[in-house]
Every structure is written in structure tokens, then in C-alpha cells.
Amino acid sequence: MTSLRLITGFCLTLTAPAAWASAEYDASTLWLEQGVFCAVPIVDEMPAPGTAAGKIELFEGIPEFQWVTNEVPAVENISFGIKTEALDGRVYDNVILTLTHPEFRDSGINVQRYVTSLGGVGTSINAYSFDTLEEMEPGIWTFSATRDGELIYRASFRVVPPALSPEIAAACGGLPLS
Template identity: 45%
Template sequence: MRVPLFSLLICIATALPARAEIWFDPDRLTGVAGAFCQQRPVGEVIAPDTQAQKIDLLPDIPDIIWPGAAVPAMPGISFGIRSVGTTADIYYPVLIEVTHPPFLNSGTTRQSYVTELGGEEPSINAYSFDTVEEMVPGPWRFRAWHNGALLYDVTFRVVAPELAPGVGDSCGGDFMS
């Protein structure tokens, strides 16, 4: 009787909705992870350790519309972490490291840039699918480091759009290059 019960538990566990694998240093940050509609950038910052060699600056700090781990691989979607400090302390420099499955043409699996986190105002560290090459399914992990200490660690699952129904349906896909 143990084998069928074990099989039943496996089936139930795989049928449950996925939650974001998220960890924040509770003494420094709190936040939410998920997806939102891509915004038109208002500027950029040079980031040589990224595929695009830059980080886009957004007009405002977007809300996470679809919290959770499942992100559809589709144009017009962005996903990441919206965080705020648990104190007024601002952390700089913070290394944001994003690891993901290999991009289709370049084989890129890691990107990073430097920013600041914390304080009383929210910030966002996110990824937007700008090219078809970037829309690779699998685990995408975001980590934030300050002076060797981990501030947050979040893993998303990029999936085919039909595996994340409703997420990003209202987003336009006219941002692709």
C-alpha cells in the first residue's frame, strides 16, 4: 500500500500551483516576486556583464501584478523582485546576479550589474524579454549581494505561455527588438 500512496502524493505535489522560491534577509529587506507588463524605458545605465550591455531605467517602480514563480516566455512581460528596506539603511554597492538556461544563440547563462537596495522607497530588479533569444524556459535565479552577504535569493520558472494562464495576457508585445 505504500507505493500507491507515494505515487498519489507525487501526483498531488506536482499538481499544486508553483510558488516563488523566495528568500529575503529579514533584517534588511522585504518584498514580492512575480511578473508585470514591460514598461518603455526612460533611460539606461551601462552594464557590461549583461547580454544587452545596459540596464533600462523605468519611468516608475511597477507593482508586481502576477505574484509567483511561473513566468510565461512571451513578448511584453517583465519579471523580478520589488523590494523595500526594513530600515532606512541603503545598501550600495549591491551586485544583482541573474542565472538562467543558455540563450538560444549566444549561450549566455549569467548576467550581473551593480545597483543599490534598501531604504524606505521600493525598488525593482527585473528582467524583460527584449529578444526571442532570451525567452528560454527553465529556472531563472535572481540573487542580490552586498559586501558578500546575500540580501535576497529568488528562483522563477520561465514556461510556455499556456503553462501560466492569465499571466501577461494584458501585456502588449511591441517591445521586441
């Protein structure tokens, strides 16, 4: 089942930003990092009617990015997303998180949205995990966070066939190395 995965947690992670595409955000007020990780266990879910699955799934904590990159292989059990932290501790409530992506094969869905909060005293993550073949569409996938019509951030990933990112694909169980 398609699922947007969201978690707000408390951890500080500082690593170098990914190189191929720059995210849009105000670096004086927000720390942002893009990355990829193998899927982690889900502990809960929340209704999100603007998503393909009608829900978002919650992690127990903030997963570590195993790869700080914007390139994602289209394989099952891979997750990718955006970590943010408000540098002044400000809470951004009523944030509209929009994920645009290539059209899904069966449903035709190419935009998903839900309401969330960012900021506060710790790191937040907005992530997507590939769970079904329909979702694994190569192309540009863009996360945008807006509040009251103002852009908080926009960051894109390039989803590629597994053969173009074999190390990540194999690490998450989607492609043998040999």
C-alpha cells in the same frame, strides 16, 4: 535587444508573497515581493557591461505587479522581478545583482551581472523583460543580490511555455485567449 531593467523609486506596496518557491532573505531587515507585469515604457538606461545588452533600462517609477507569482510565460513584452525595501531605511550600496538563467540559444549566455544599490527610503525593483526570442528560455531564472560576499536575497522564477500560463501571456499580448 536583451535588457535587464532596474529602477529605484519610492512607493510602498504590500501584497501576499508568491507560493511555489520561497525566496531567501532576512525578513527582519528586508521586505521582498516577486511578481510579473506587462512591459512598461523605458525612460533611460545605464551602462552594465556584465549583461547581454551591456546596459540596464530604467522605468519612470516602480511598476505594479499585475500577478504576484513566480511563474512567467516565455512571451515578448512580459517583465518579472523582485521588489525590495529595507525595513530600517538602510542603503545597500555596491550590490552585485546576478541573474542566472538557462543558456540563450544564440549567444550561450546564462549569467548576467551588474552593480546597483538597494534600500534607502523607498522600494527598489530589479526586473527582466523578454525582448527577443533568444531570451525566452523555459527553466529556472534566479535573481541574487550580494554585498561584500553576503547574500541579501535570492529569489527564483520558473519560465514556462505560454500555453502553461495563458492568462498572463494573453494579457501582455503574447498569446490570444481564443
